[in-house]
Amino acid sequence: MSHLIIAEHLYRYYGKLCAVDDVSFTLSKGEVLGFLGPNGAGKTTTMQMLCGNLAPSAGLITINGYDILDKPKSAKLKLGYLPDTPPLYRELTVDEFLHYCARLHRLTRGHISKAIATAKERCGLREVASRLIGNLSKGFQQRVGIAQAILHNPDVVILDEPTVGLDPIQIREIRNLIRELGRDHGVILSTHILPEVQESCTHVQIIQHGKLIFHETIEGLNRQLKTSTLQIKTRLPADFNSLKAIPGILSVEGLPGNITRLHHDNTQNLNEHITETAVRLGWGLLEITEMKQSLEDVFVKLTESSHRNAV
Numbered sequence: 239m240s241h242l243i244i245a246e247h248l249y250r251y252y253g254k255l256c257a258v259d260d261v262s263f264t265l266s267k268g269e270v271l272g273f274l275g276p277n278g279a280g281k282t283t284t285m286q287m288l289c290g291n292l293a294p295s296a297g298l299i300t301i302n303g304y305d306i307l308d309k310p311k312s313a314k315l316k317l318g319y320l321p322d323t324p325p326l327y328r329e330l331t332v333d334e335f336l337h338y339c340a341r342l343h344r345l346t347r348g349h350i351s352k353a354i355a356t357a358k359e360r361c362g363l364r365e366v367a368s369r370l371i372g373n374l375s376k377g378f379q380q381r382v383g384i385a386q387a388i389l390h391n392p393d394v395v396i397l398d399e400p401t402v403g404l405d406p407i408q409i410r411e412i413r414n415l416i417r418e419l420g421r422d423h424g425v426i427l428s429t430h431i432l433p434e435v436q437e438s439c440t441h442v443q444i445i446q447h448g449k450l451i452f453h454e455t456i457e458g459l460n461r462q463l464k465t466s467t468l469q470i471k472t473r474l475p476a477d478f479n480s481l482k483a484i485p486g487i488l489s490v491e492g493l494p495g496n497i498t499r500l501h502h503d504n505t506q507n508l509n510e511h512i513t514e515t516a517v518r519l520g521w522g523l524l525e526i527t528e529m530k531q532s533l534e535d536v537f538v539k540l541t542e543s544s545h546r547n548a549v
């Protein structure tokens with residue numbers, strides 16, 4: 239499959255500070271890549287280099303086969319970008335602004351109306367088309383920012399922190415929109431909100447101190463989140479020896495409220511065996527729960543280990 243974006247060995251220095259340190263990755267159609275990292279990790283710097291707004295100190299970026307430095311016009315034709323602060327004119331209406339953006343994207347007159355109608359439809363902006371942007375809620379302003387980024391139907395859409403400052407309902411709507419964009423485009427979004435990548439993305443990469451420390455599919459990430467711990471809740475106290483006798487169970491730990499935590503070797507699904515034992519011995523099995531690490535746990539673990547490797 240040909241890649242929409244190829245980034246190879248990107249570096250960016252600000253004076254002596256290496257803000258982006260040997261970053262390489264690819265993006266293909268249908269992928270929504272979450273670019274995750276704490277404040278100051280190098281996300282915006284990378285996004286700006288991908289968009290051709292900032293020259294890398296070293297490295298290569300191609301968008302749809304065009305080198306962003308050698309062929310910036312051809313590369314940017316295929317690119318839509320929402321910066322962390324959306325570039326909106328508050329004194330224009332949504333229609334006026336999108337019309338202006340369509341001309342900046344060099345859409346031909348014959349295509350402008352259709353392109354604006356499609357972008358408004360996709361971003362849920364039809365009802366506010368004639369409102370002044372400055373009077374819209376933050377969520378709608380963000381949608382206008384996304385509409386200008388997809389107006390020219392680019393192959394690649396780059397969104398820098400698209401849900402910052404939105405309320406929970408607006409966040410859900412923008413995440414749905416991002417998932418939908420992923421069907422027809424390649425999307426990169428930067429965020430420091432960990433659950434955002436789980437909800438919106440197909441792939442995730444984590445950046446820390448300018449270095450990529452993790453690149454995985456969301457399934458791969460979810461595998462990382464799995465632990466080898468189960469917890470059962472029973473009406474009567476469970477018998478630890480009967481549980482320890484189940485092949486694969488390594489240790490058993492009692493918690494208050496007839497809750498028992500079981501550590502196992504993660505090679506087999508023990509649910510059936512545990513259920514059968516609980517029913518046979520009449521404990522009254524109420525719940526069986528697979529314990530998961532939160533994405534935060536994995537993030538802390540990864541960033542700590544990269545820090546340890548660095549010192």
Ligand SMILES: Nc1ncnc2c1ncn2[C@@H]1O[C@H](COP(=O)(O)OP(=O)(O)OP(=O)(O)O)[C@@H](O)[C@H]1O
Pocket residue numbers: 252255257275276277278279280281282283284430
């Ligand atoms: N124009 C600049 N001049 C000097 N240093 C800069 C400049 N822009 C960014 N930096 C520094 O480069 C590093 C990476 O910044 P960047 O904005 O790319 O991070 P980020 O991951 O997007 O952070 P945030 O989530 O806070 O936006 C930070 O240490 C930042 O202070």
